[in-house]
Amino acid sequence: MSDRTSFEVIVLGGGPAGTAAATLLARRSHEVVLVRPPSPPAGQLAESVPPSARRLLSELGVLDAVEAAGFYANTGNTVWWANANARGERFGGNEPGFHVDRVGLERVLVAAAEACGVRLLLGMSARSAVQSEHGWSVTCEGTDGEILELSAPWLIDATGRHGLLAREVREPDRSTTTLALVRRFRRPGGWGDDVLGQTLIESYEDGWVWSVPLSAEIRCTTAMVDQRHADLSGVHVGAMLDTELAKTRHLGVLLEHATPEDDGWACPASLYCASQYARPGLALAGDAGSFIDPLSSYGVKKALASGWLAGVTAHTSLIDAPMTQVAVDFFDAREREVYRSYRRRAAEFFEEAADAYEHAYWSTRAEAARTAGGEGDGLDTDRLEAPGASPVPERDVRTAFEQIRARGSLSAVRGSTVRTVERAAISHQRIVLEQHLATDRHPEGIRFVRSVDLRTMSELAPEHEQVPDLWSAYNGVEAPVPLPDFLTALATAFAAGMLEHRND
Ligand SMILES: Cc1cc2nc3c(=O)[nH]c(=O)nc-3n(C[C@H](O)[C@H](O)[C@H](O)COP(=O)(O)OP(=O)(O)OC[C@H]3O[C@@H](n4cnc5c(N)ncnc54)[C@H](O)[C@@H]3O)c2cc1C
Known part of the structure; x- marks a missing residue:
């Protein structure tokens, strides 16, 4: 570590969230420092990480390092829940998940972050952080009592349950501990x-x-x-x-x-969320912001995704200051939805158990999860891990696909409730405003599905009766996409009401 104390971003915490944020920012050529105490408190913990986390690790450029670490392969789950028979889930053999010891995973992720250019301040804990009009001033203390002052316009609190700054806005789930x-x-x-x-x-x-x-x-x-x-x-x-x-x-x-x-x-291991996950200059990433039941084995993946997006948010603000509030609001909204959808998912498990055991342990958890989860679909982890992925339920897309297949011709017309809305979205690891197509069914708007631009597709669709003709016309004006991706996007456009079949 050099004597430098002024950076563009200070990241507190060397867990999955902190390392993901720092790695993304360093890859985007920002000056980042990561502060981490000597060893994490829960050193002996072992964690199961599902194969779907590979995509995030790969996006961060650290998948090879995690694979090379030789963690024990995670081949699936066996679940005995609510007195039911065993339920099993086997992951594909070629790309298993990982069973990691927490210290080992941190070591690998911190080393990978350093290799990307992150400055490490290991063996130090952040003691206080104060934000002024000039940015953050963070006081760190080493095990030997050494004090160091760091400054930066952006701070990412990824200190996990400790929540150096996150504690101030923490909302514990008071009905269960x-x-x-x-x-x-x-x-x-x-x-x-x-x-x-x-x-x-x-x-x-x-x-x-x-x-x-x-x-x-x-x-x-x-x-x-x-x-x-x-x-x-x-x-x-x-x-x-x-x-x-x-x-x-x-x-x-x-x-x-x-x-x-x-x-x-x-x-x-009690649950909490935050009343606010970000403001200009600050993002609360991973467990610092919210903690979900490890029931799902999604804690590490959730932390990686949250850190990644915190990095995207800070990056956007640093290179495009007028977009700061949009980026901060995007991060805040997504973190809220992530927490709520995990709670909705957990509610289903807890309700099953409450029915089977008729014990307050389960009924209070089921009720708390249902209340915290609010209304909405169940957990769609793909959507959560890849912000910007289609919000249209898969079953609706499948139904629309079957209808397209059953017809002799497309006979597509523009949907009766289609309109254009401007939405924040992630493009090339940056938050931008994009024109999306919205309908009454999906007022939040969608622009891309599997890299297919739904605006172009919807404009071309009424001119072509056969899918191959439409596909070829689309590929003539946009970056070519494979047929399966195009079909998924087309079915999504019908399922969302952007396109309708004439005479329907
Ligand atoms: C019992 C239990 C079992 C779990 N099992 C699983 C599982 O099987 N699979 C799974 O995916 N998830 C599991 N989880 C959840 C998972 O551990 C967390 O969700 C994940 O580690 C969160 O990552 P993070 O980076 O947000 O925080 P953490 O991993 O907690 O990292 C926080 C970092 O901040 C540092 N820090 C703390 N205070 C300071 C400070 N003042 N200054 C600087 N740095 C600081 C810490 O040393 C650490 O480096 C489990 C959790 C528990 C409690």
Whole structure:
């Protein structure tokens, strides 16, 4: 680290969110410093990261580094939920996800950020941050008491649950509190071929447990209990976890032949969101802004996506100052929607469990999740991970596609409620204003689906009766797109009401 103390962006935190933000900004040639304490507090935690996180890692240019780190392959999940039979999800063999230890993942992501030009300030914690008309002044302290003052026009708080600045706007979910009890176990000879590489998840009367493999023999097992009923004084965390495992039907049995690798430890896992995720000069990224149930195994992916977008937001503001408020509002709106849609998704699981166990642990969680999630569709992770992806439900697109196929000709006319609206969108890692096509069904507007420009397509469609002719006309005026992508975009345009079939 050089003696430099003035930067364009200060990123606090070296987890997935902080490293994603810093990496994107450094790749966009900004002067970025990343501040990280000696080692993360929850060092022993193991996390399952699904294969779909690869796309984000690749967008950040760090997928090769993560693959090279040799994390244990994540091949799928087995879930025993609400007394139902096992439900399994197998990921494709060629591109598995990763089971990571939290320290190891941070190490890889921080090194990858440094390789992109991020200045690292390791072994230091941010103690305070003050914003003035000249930008931020951040006071950092090293383990030896050394004090350093940093300054920058932009600050990204990615300090996770600690939430250096995020704490000021944090809104905890007050009706539920959760404590995670964590311990690693070794089972010589492995845990059985049928669960090799899989995350195992099981609910029971008043809690749920899951187990993340870190190798063929070692698994990190966590129970999520109601913090209000968990008395930690004088009680061995390992013994508390044993009590919870005894309530399960499957995971407890698997652990019978395993021996603990540590004493076990506990960490808070209660939920929260923020009343505001960004303002000019500041973005709260990842867990600093909001925390969702690890039930979904989307925490790391959510943090990567949030950090990536925080980087895009700061980048936009730094190169195009008049767009600052638009960029900040875009980030804020997306972070809100991400939190709400994860809560909606969790509500479905909690309601199932509430029906099965009739216990307040589940009914309060179901109600809290339903309230926090509000109205809307369930979780569409593709949409959340790739901001700007189509908001039209997949089932509607499929129906529209079948209708197109069943007809002899397109007979397309412009939809009766189509209008043009100006919307913020991401283009080339920057937030821009674009003309979108909106309809009564999708007032939020859409412009691109699979890189197909819906405006051009909708203008050309009424002139062509056959899909191949329309496709070829489109490719003549826009960057050519493959037929499957074009068909998806065409079906989306019909599903959204941008196009209608004549005589419908
Ligand atoms: C029990 C449990 C199990 C989980 N399991 C999974 C799972 O299986 N899969 C999954 O995807 N997610 C899981 N999660 C969620 C996942 O851990 C988080 O969502 C993810 O790590 C968030 O990334 P982040 O970068 O926002 O924050 P963090 O990973 O928490 O990183 C925060 C960073 O900020 C640093 N920091 C803190 N204070 C300061 C300060 N004052 N100054 C500078 N730096 C600071 C920390 O040292 C750290 O580097 C789990 C969470 C819990 C609690």
